[in-house]
Amino acid sequence: MYEWVIIGGGIHGCTIANFLVKSGKSVIDDIRIIDPHSEPMARWKRNTNRIGMEYLRSPVVHHIDVHPLSLKQYSTSGDSKDFYGYYKRPQVELFNEHSDNVLRQIHIQKAWHQGTVVHVERSHEKWLVALQSEEVMQARNIVIAISVNEQPIKPEWANKRVYHIFDEAFPDFQQLKGPAVVIGGGITAAHTAIKLSTIFPGKTTMVKRHPFRVHLFDSDPGWLGPKNLNGFVKLKDYKKRRELIKEARHKGSITQELFHKLLRLQKKEELQIVDGEPVFLKNNTIGLKEGSKIEANTVILATGFQPARPNQPWIERLIMEQKLLCSTCGYPIVSESLEWCPHLFVSGPLAELEVGPIARNISGARHAAEKIIASL
Missing domain, CATH: 3.50.50.60 (FAD/NAD(P)-binding domain)
Known part of the structure; x- marks a missing residue:
């Protein structure tokens, strides 16, 4: 049995794995990351490369490593092209190289398992994670770190050749x-x-x-810290939290x-x-x-993604079987530590009613990792 099974090997899943190892809360041999792709952050790399993105929208302190200055220190070339503007937004290529280096440090490939999750259930104080390949993994804790990237918005007029x-x-x-x-x-x-x-x-x-x-950013920088988040988390009405998220983005x-x-x-x-x-x-x-x-x-x-909760059938079944709390918008109601129920954590879109408008971003991945680590 593994201590941690992380479902999703994008920026969020990799950030959480890195924080678990570097904080000393786990070791790489006790972690499994399940992802459909053969290597970490594959979809992120493919998508940014496909559209020709040169610089991230995020500043230099937003990356997958623990120390905020890790990416800045990694850039040793002194090349002014490494970063753009006042907030030193990093080149995508540099960000990816740094991410690869960070993940090599913790030997991420030891934890990597290419596969697709089809069912998750609770059994005798452990989680059973079933894959399309008919493999079943046992875990003490799981983290659901998936995105809405499989839910693109396609208008009615768009035919199959679009x-x-x-x-x-x-x-x-x-x-x-x-x-x-x-x-x-x-x-x-x-x-x-x-x-x-x-x-x-x-x-x-x-x-x-x-x-x-x-x-400059996709939400006000005040959402990165207590300036806006303190008032947000004090709201007990999750409808109002959703309204604030919509207004802030x-x-x-x-x-x-x-x-x-x-x-x-x-x-x-x-x-x-x-x-x-x-x-x-x-x-x-x-x-x-x-x-x-x-x-x-x-x-x-280039019409974005559906705002609805990630629509994986196994998540729908998990919600029903474990009677997991959701707001009227369909998104999880979780604890401050991002636990949906004991030993089940979320990150990314699924965490946005607790993390706020930044939940889907790189900064949101860092916030989620910090919250989970702080609770252990």
Whole structure:
């Protein structure tokens, strides 16, 4: 039996594993991380590489290691390109290299188990975690650290030949044909449109439903500490907590430098930017609610993810069997230590009614790890 089984090997799962080992609360041989991919943070690396993200939106102190200055100290080159702006937002490549180095330090591969969870149940004071491969793992504690990345928003008009940018089966960019249209106005849409405009200059269009929303971060920095969080956790009404989360998030926003980059591409006529709402796609024509039409051989959705709780069937069964508490929005009601019930912890979206608007981010992973470690 393992001390810890962590379901999900993305940034959240890896951060928690690292904190468990480096805090001395566990050893790597007592941990198993279950993830569908063959290596840690695989989806994160694939997605950021796919859209051509150069710098993170998060500052230098947000990463998967315990010490806040770990990433800054890892950058020994002195190259000013390692970080961007006042908050020293790191290059994605540097962030990934640092993460790999941190995970090598704790020998993460010893804990790694490629697989897909299909059932979790409580039996005789231990957890049984069943995999699609019919393997069953026993654990004293489990952490559910999964995201909503498998729940992309796809509007009704989008047919089967329209890809969401984060679809598993998304083709190589070089296989796409112009003219190309990106649907969305947020940071993912911006990166995707910029990348496509280098492949199809003058034949790339970005279609967005609202004016650009320019914000440095995707929520106010006050949510990183007691300034905003103290009042948030004092609220006993979880409906009000959900309202605060919705209000705090700068949904569909982009950073200042991306905004200016898009405008420069538009001025050079390498990118068209259109305000409108698509309502149909027929042959190679997108029709907008406003009446205009756009020709496209490639249509890519960058429309985000469903706000609902991660919809894994095994989670639904677990909630019913263990009578786990949920708010009216469907998300877990958990303790300060992020326990949904004894020895069952959550991180990421599932923890947001306790961690707040930052729960899904890298900073949210650190907050979750700190809360779990502090309770042990």
